[in-house]
Amino acid sequence: MIRTNLRYHAPFSVEDACRILAASESGAVIGGGTVLLPRMTRDERSVLDAVHVRNLGLSEIEQAGDTVLIGAGVTYTEVLEAREGLVPSLLTTMARGITGGAQIRNQGTLVGSAAYANPGSDVPAVLVALDTTLLIQGTRGTREVRAAQFFRGPFVVDLGPDEIVTQLSIPHAEGASGYAKLKLSESSWPIVTAAAVAAPSTDGGWRYRLAIGGACGVPIPVDLGFLGRDRFELDAETAGQVRQNVQDTLGELWSDELAPGSYRQQVAGPIALKALAHLDQEMSS
C-alpha cells in the first residue's frame, strides 16, 4: 500500500510538469508506472507528487529528418505497432521480448525503463547500441545527453529532480541489428543483454556497434573496430576476438539475487556472439 499522502498530477505542459517536480519535496515522473507504482506499494520509494506524462503530448513516434523521436509516453506495444520502417528493428525485437506480457508491453514505456536504469533490463544497452540521445527538459531549460553518458550507475542516471526525459532521439541509420538476452527463466529479469547494430556508413561500408547490458552497473559499449567496414564473417577467430573485447571492456561487475557478477562476466561473451549471429543473419537476408 502506498504510504504517503500522494498527490497525482497530470499537467498539460512539460514546463508545468517540471515546476511541480521542482516544488516537490519528493516528486517522481510516472511513465507507465509499471516499476514506480509497485515500488511505492512496497515502500521502496516514497513519493509525494507523482507527475504523469500522459497529457504532455509525448506519446508519438515521429520521423524528424535522419532521426526518429520516441516520446516519453510511448509504450512497447506502440513500438511494435509502429508503421514499418519507422523504428529501428532492434527496438522492435527488444519490445517483442519484454517478459511481462501484454500488461507490461501495453503500459511500460521505453523512457521509463531508461530512467529507472535497472542493469537487468532491456532498454539501456539497446539505447547505447543505437547511439541514442535523450532529450531532457527541466526548469532551467532543455539539454541533450548521449545514452552512453546518461547511465551513470545501477539505478542512477544523469537527471535532476526537476527534469523529465521528453524524447529519445535515435539516428535512423540502422541497417541491420541483432539482439540477444539471457534470462534464467521466463520470469527472470534479463541477466545479460547484447545489442548489435550495423549502420551503413557514408563510404558504402558498415559501422558496427555492440553494447552489453546487465553485466555491469551500466550498459557497456564494446569496440568492434577490428571488424573494419566490410561485411564480417563470424568465424572462430572473429568470435574469439569479440569475446576478448567484451571481457576487456567490462568494468565493475553487477551482482544481484539472481546472478553474481562472475556469472554475468562469463556469459557476456557468448551472449554477445548470439547477438552478432542474429545480426549476421539479418544482414544476410
Added chain:
Amino acid sequence: MTLTHSPAATANPDLDPGQSAGSNVEHGERVRRKDGDLILTGRGRYLDDIELPRLTHAAVLRSPHPHARIISVNLDAALRMPGVVTALSGGQAMPLAGPVPHYYDPAVAGERTAEFRCLAVEKVLYVGQPVAAVVAETLHEAEAALKFIEVDYEVLPFVTDELAALEPGAPRIFEDWDDNVLIRSAFAEGDTDAAFAGAAHTLREEIRIQRYNTAPMETRGYIATWGLDGVLTFHGSSQNPHPLRSNLATSLGVPETKIRVVAARLGGGFGHKFHGYPEEPLVCVLSKIVGRPVQWLETRSDSMLVGAREMVHHIEVAFEDDGEIVAWRNLIHANIGALGSMAGWGMSFVAGMAFPGPYRVKNYDVTSLAIVTNKAPWNGARGYGKESAALAIERTVDRVAQELGLDPVQVRRRNFIPSDEFPYWTAAKRLDSGNYDGVMDKVVELAGYDALRLEQVSVRGEGRLFGVGVAFELTPEGGDFPGDLVRGFDTSTVRVDPSGDVRVLTGVTSPGTGNETGIAQVVARELGVSVDTVTVYQGDTDVSPYGYGNASSRSMNVGGGSALLAARDVKERLALAAGVLMEDDPAALTFADGWITTTNGHRMRFSEVARAVFTQSIAIPAMNQPQLESTRTYGPDNLLHVPDEHGRVSPYPTYPNSGHIASVEVDRDTGVVRLLSYAAVDDCGTVINPTMVEGQFFGAIVMGIGGALWEELPYDNSGRPVAGTFKHYLMPRTPDLPEIRIGSQVTPSPFTILGTKGAGEGGVAGAVACIANAVNDALRPLGVTAHQMPLSGPRVLEAINTAVPL
C-alpha cells in the same frame, strides 16, 4: 506447455473412464468441479472480499535485525498519526494473549521447544519477526504509521548458516538451550557398518536443497470480530480451521465454544496455510482492543519470509556389482530457521523417515538434525521433506548406476520392493501396497525412454549436453501424530433433506484441490443420486464436525471415507423406509439414478422416500426412524502407534508413488537448462475423479520443476532475506515447460475404505529428483556433478567450470 493425459497408461485399459466413483471402482467419473465455474468466472470470494461493517486494518512492524534484544518500543508518535485507532507492542500484548500454540509441539515428541508470542517481547530472532502492530481506518494509514514506531534494539551476533550454528561458540537462538539443535531424528535398520564394510563399492555425496516455499496464488489473511455476546468470529485462510479454533482458545484464554473459525476460500494452501502464525492471535487481540473487526493481509514479501526445505544431505551408499544397494548412511542438516509455532520443523523428521524410499534396502542409518538459525521459521511446504529425501535417494541411485555403467532404470528395478512383499516394514513406516515395476514400465513407455537414450547418443555426438532423468517417488501420506491436533482420521456428517437433497458436512477442508467434488461423488454413488444434488460444507467450525482439515493428501481417504460410512448409514435408513413403503426386503433394494427399485421392478424416487421419512415416520408402523442423518469418523487401518515386536510404528498409513522421466539440454556457455520432455505415471490407489487427480499431479510436477531449477529464498551476509517479489523468486511459467504427459496405474490401498492412497502432494518430490538427475546426466560427459539446488544457470555453470579441460 501442453498437458496430456495418456489413457493408454491407465492400469486397466478396458475400464470405461465414464464409470461412477466408489469403493469398488478404480477410475471414477470425470465430474466437473463443483466450484470450478464460480472460480473461473471470478465469482469465488476470498478473504479480502469479505465485507464487514466498520472494518479496520492492521499493519505489522517487523524486525529489521536477524537477532537483537528489544530495549524499548515507543508507540506515541504512531498513535498520533491520522486514522490510527490503536497500536500495540509485544509487552502490551503479553497479558492479552498467551504463547501461540504450536501446530505440533516438538515437546510432544519429547524434544526441546520454545514459546513464541504474537509480537516479540524481549528478543527478535529473525528479520521479519512481528514486533509491533498498528490498527487504522485504512490499510494505507496503518502502514504509514509503522514508520513512527520507535524501537530501540541492542543488536546481537546472529547465525544463518546451519553448520556455523553447530559450532560451539555460535550465537544461541534460544538462550536456555545448550546448542542450536532442536531435534535429532534417527532412522535405522540392519547393520549398516557391516554392510558398508562388506560391499563391493561405496560412494559419498553432498546434496543441498535450497530454502524455498510454495508461493500460493493467494497470500494469507485473517479477520477477527468479537460479537456483543463475546463470541469471536475469525475468518482466515486456514487449512485447519478446527485445530486453529482450539489453539486460539488456548492462546486467548477464551472458551472454545466462544470461537467460530471460518476458513476463507484459500487460493492454494500447500502447507503455507497451516496455522501457528503470530498474526492469528494478533488480529484477535487487536479486534478486542478496538471493539471493531480487524483485518490483516499478508503481503507477497511477507509470504516469502516463510521458509521450508533447506537441507544438506551428507549421504553415502554401499552397493554391489549388479547394482544392488546394500546400505545407505545419511546425515541431514536441516536449517529450520528460528522454529516458530508453525508446522515446518517436522519436515526434517519426514526427510529422514522417508528413507529408504521405494527400495528394498535392509541396512540404513539416517539421522536428521533440525538446526535453528536466525532465519525466519519454516512452515509446511508441499512435499513436506519427502522431496528432500527423494532428491538424495534418487541422486545416489543414479550415481550407483553411473559408477557401474548400468542403466538407471535397471538399477531401480533391481532394488524395488517387490509387489508381493507388501505390507512392507521399514524403520518407521509400514508400506501399504504397490507395484513399482508396473509404474516404471508405464513411464518408460510413456516417455519413450529407449528413444530418448538413442537421441542422447546422437545429440552428445554433436558435443551438446543432453540429459535424461529418471526418478521414482514414494510419498508417505495421511500422517497421524498423537499428542497434538494433527490427526490421520476425520469426521463427516451426511444429511438428507425432505426434498431429497443431500448435505455433507465434513471436517476436511479444500485448499482448492476439488476434494469437495470427490466427496460428493462418493456420497452420490452410495446413495444412487446425482452429484448435483449433493452439497459439501467445509471450513466453518460452527457447521462441520470437528476435523483436522487439509494436510498430507488426506482429504479423500478420510473425508471421503467418513462420508461413505455416514452415507451407508443413511442409505440403510432409507432402505428400511423404502422397504416398508414398497413392501420388499430392504437389503434387496437398489439405489441408482435417483430411484430406489425393488427386485420386482417397483420403484420410488429417492426424494419421495426421503420426504416420506420426514412426513410419515411413526405414523406408518415399522417406519420408525424419522431421521436421515449420520455422523461417522473414519481413519485408515494402517496407522500404527503401538510398537510391534520390533518396536516399529507407522504414523503414515498410505504410500502413493510415481515414476518420472524427463529430458533436458544444458547450454554449455550459460548453464541454463531447457526442459525438453516430461512424462510421469502415478499410482495413488483408487481414483475417485481422474480430472482432479491429474490436475493435482500436473501442478505438483510443475512445482517440483520450479524448485529444481529456479525458486529460491536466499539470505545476504547481513542476515536479510533478499527475495521479496516474483522477479526475485522465479516461478515456472508456461514457456518454461515442455509438454507434460501423465499416466496412471491403480494399486488400491488394502487399508483404506475407498482404496485411495492420497493425491495432491505426490509429484513434487519425483519432479525435483528427476530434473536433478536429468541435469546431472547432461553434465556427465564433462565429468562433473551439480548437487546444489536449484540448478539455475549460475549453479550449473559453476559445476561446468569445475570440469577438467580435455
